[in-house]
Amino acid sequence: MIVTVPALTLLGASAEPATLEGYGPIDLDTARRLAGNATSWIRLLTDPVTGAPLALDRKTYRVPLALRRWLGVTHPTCVFPGCNRAARECDIDHRTAWVEGGTTDEDNLDPKCRHHHRLRHETLWEPSASPDGDLTWRSPRGETFDADPPPF
Known part of the structure; x- marks a missing residue:
């Protein structure tokens, strides 16, 4: 399962929704619940304009x-x-x-x-x-x- 949450949303500086792959936009509380139950994390930094991946977690x-x-x-x-x-x-x-x-x-x-x-x-x-x-x-x-x- 892939949940994407914009960093500015996490910081409270944006209201842009999180996204659940294969489903679409989800509210931040749902994203937090899903993330809280995750067994592993991979952080991926993407370009805010193009969405192109820029950096992955060191793992x-x-x-x-x-x-x-x-x-x-x-x-x-x-x-x-x-x-x-x-x-x-x-x-x-x-x-x-x-x-x-x-x-x-x-x-x-x-x-x-x-x-x-x-x-x-x-x-x-x-x-x-x-x-x-x-x-x-x-x-x-x-x-x-x-x-x-x-x-x-």
């Missing part, structure tokens, strides 16, 4: 379908320079590894085709992101290459 390693689709919009192909493999055919890789504290969110995930995913983990090729999110790759010889920019 979640697997990339949910909606976030995978969003990554396919923002990065339609493998992020390795010159690779045109469609994102829908790629692995989704954590920039900072999960075991090293990396999160499953938009800022830490990239689509990489299986070849370039393995290249990244099994060789000295290393991607890095600048503070503004631009991705560059450093080759084993120390040369840097910009990832292909998104189409917009």
Whole structure:
């Protein structure tokens, strides 16, 4: 069961209703009752305008379908320079590894085709992101290459 409650509603700053997946809008008291009986929680932060997933609870390693689709919009192909493999055919890789504290969110995930995913983990090729999110790759010889920019 998935119950979605807007954060501003929880804070008392909005009257926007909660939503029960497969049912529709529900009042906040019902959402609280359902949440109170939940055996587990996964927090998901979404963009308030588009509804696109932005960040998941640290407890979640697997990339949910909606976030995978969003990554396919923002990065339609493998992020390795010159690779045109469609994102829908790629692995989704954590920039900072999960075991090293990396999160499953938009800022830490990239689509990489299986070849370039393995290249990244099994060789000295290393991607890095600048503070503004631009991705560059450093080759084993120390040369840097910009990832292909998104189409917009």
